[in-house]
């Protein structure tokens with residue numbers, strides 16, 4: 271275990287040891303959690319999404335003028351890339367969601383991630399292998415935040431936790447391909463900024479996410495720079511319609527009835 275990883279691990283364990291024993295959180299009415307955990311239909315949907323995307327890969331790779339980023343110009347000739355969100359898109363968080371003590375806090379998620387081997391969202395690994403074999407570069411843009419922790423000089427100890435989670439699904443990656451919130455000064459929770467960063471050097475052929483903000487800018491009820499206006503449930507629905515040609519055609523959304531920016535939009 272690398273030293274950096276060990277120090278983060280010790281720190282997180284210190285915090286984890288202060289908590290009570292994890293308790294199950296799936297009251298009968300919490301249908302979202304129960305569905306993801308128990309319904310075979312959940313797995314059928316995620317496999318359907320990734321399989322549809324796999325069948326579309328040759329076409330979107332071959333068409334040098336195709337980009338899944340509205341407004342990306344002069345992309346022809348650039349190396350093709352795919353941008354994935356992480357949680358509930360690539361890495362399943364259901365067992366954390368079922369057992370962590372409310373309220374959600376980042377350090378609880380970090381402690382859980384380090385103590386448990388990550389599980390892939392069904393369908394992801396087969397798709398990622400196919401995309402990589404076809405010459406596509408894979409980027410992971412997550413809103414897990416870079417935050418300093420006591421006892422570590424690392425400005426972003428969360429990066430190695432995120433990278434390890436992806437590797438544990440069976441897909442190799444590195445720090446250049448895993449982009450966290452606040453990793454750079456202008457990388458806010460508005461992911462459009464990081465998508466544009468990737469688009470400077472790559473033709474982005476597909477986006478994968480479980481949250482509208484994984485695809486469309488400024489759809490959060492709590493806007494982050496450069497967005498200024500709070501989105502509403504209605505404005506988010508209009509955004510979905512505005513970009514209707516992309517769903518299932520470059521944009522692939524995974525189901526998440528447990529958490530996300532939809533929960534705060536009214």
Ligand SMILES: [Mg+2]
Pocket residue numbers: 355356357358359479480481
């Ligand atoms: Mg997510």
